[in-house]
Amino acid sequence: MASDLGKPNSHTAFKSLPLVDISGLYADDLTVRQHTAEQLGQAARDAGFLYVTGHGVPQALIDGLVTRSRAYFEQPLAAKMADYIGLSSNHSGYVPEGEEQFVEGTVDHKEAYDVGFDLQQPERRRPMLGANKWPAFPGFKEDIKAYYDAALALSNRLFRGFALALGLAEDAFTRYVSTPPSQLRLIHYPYNPDAPVDRPGIGAHTDYECFTILLPTAPGLQVLNGAGEWIEVPLVPGAVVINIGDMMEVLSNGAFVATSHRVRKVAEERYAFPLFCACDYDTLIEPVPSLLEPGAQSRYTPVCCGEHLYAQTLQTFSYLKKRLASGELQLPDGAKGLSSFGYQNTPAEQRP
Incomplete structure (x- = not known):
């Protein structure tokens, strides 16, 4: 999920994304894991974006995800709207073009299907966490859930790598990741040669969560480097972003x-499959105390992970905005508006 928030450019003026082979994160030897984590951390510091190989997600699961998603989106709109996300109890289902607006008045040119952790215990249901709305489309649940589970396992490995890269205990983050509201989006960007050149697939933004695991099928993604330049992100065989x-x-x-x-x-035509990796719903998101200078105050206001994701989603999706306006739903206490999380906005000269 995304915020329209930019960042101050502490990144390098990279011209291409760094690539890190993370197979060492699966090693039994802590020294090997630490060495790989340092490479992961350096790429995160330099660019905030990187290619990852050696991730361990089987190609067969990736192929199943892409093939089944393509077949689903080829259905008539009426068939897909039977799975409309507004019919779900925990924000899961089909997202038609125009449902989301990150900037008021701006419509992204895409459709999507959103699934989450698929928590089956009704008593533990939260606004962004519960049982998925699975369509009746043959093989959809089996193929999508198989990829979700593999990508979620990869996210846990990356959480451990980032912890080591920051000089923390290896489980510093994973101890807060058991049933997270981590959402997988199946996104379809149709090709329309008549669309205006400046009509985005999705506008400039940063992601709300801890990190994103992205599997794209075609170019189209651009990232902002430390010099304020938009850099193309081509496909790299065998890599995820x-x-x-x-x-x-x-x-x-x-x-x-x-x-x-x-x-x-x-x-x-482009498909993209981001898994937005979060901590558990009630996790308080604030700087790890050992990363603060002694006596220093945090520049970040703590937020509850799940409530922040819920608040941002309430303000983005049309069906939820209508429920907010009617009084059926309410924003969580202390909810932030869109484009208000993290550092300050991107300077005007760097905006698209």
Whole structure:
């Protein structure tokens, strides 16, 4: 999930994303894991965006995800609207074009299907956490959930790597990750040669959560480097893309900074599969105390992970905005508006 928030540019003027082989994070030897984590951390500091190989997600699961998603989105709109996200109890389902607005008046040119952790215990249900709304489409649940579970396991490995990179105990983050509101989005960017050149697939933003694991099928993604330049992100065979989000920026006390990114008008049909990796719902997101200078005050206001995600979602999706306006739903106490999390906004000369 995304915020329209930019960041001060502490990143390097990179011209391409760094690539890190993280297979060492799976090693039994802590020394090997630490060495790999240092490479992961350096890439996060330099760019906030990186390619990752050696991630351990089987290609068969990736192929199943892409094939099943493509077939689902090829259905008529009426069939997909039977799975409309507004019919769900925990924000899961089909998202038609125009449902989301990150900047008032701006419509992203995409459709999506959102699934989450698929928590089956009704008594533990929260606004962004519960049983998924699975369509009746043949094979959808089996293929999508298989990829989700594998990508979630990868996210736990990355949480451990980022902890080591920050000089923390390896489980400093994973102790707060058991049933997280981590959302997988199946996003379809249709190709429309007649669409205006400046009509985005998705506008410039940073992601709310700790980090994102992105699997794209075609180019189109651009990221903002430390010189204020938009850099293309081509596909790298066998790699997924990782980017730092707002919450990891806060947890790391700004050691890792979230990077603004966008999808411009696509030159071909494109699918993208981001898993937005979060901590458990009630986790308080604030800098890890050992990362603060002695006696220093945090520049970040603590937020509850799940409530922050819920508040941002309430202010983004049309069906939830209507329920807010009617009084059926209310923002959590202390909820922040859109584009208000983390550091300050991107300077005007760097905005798209």
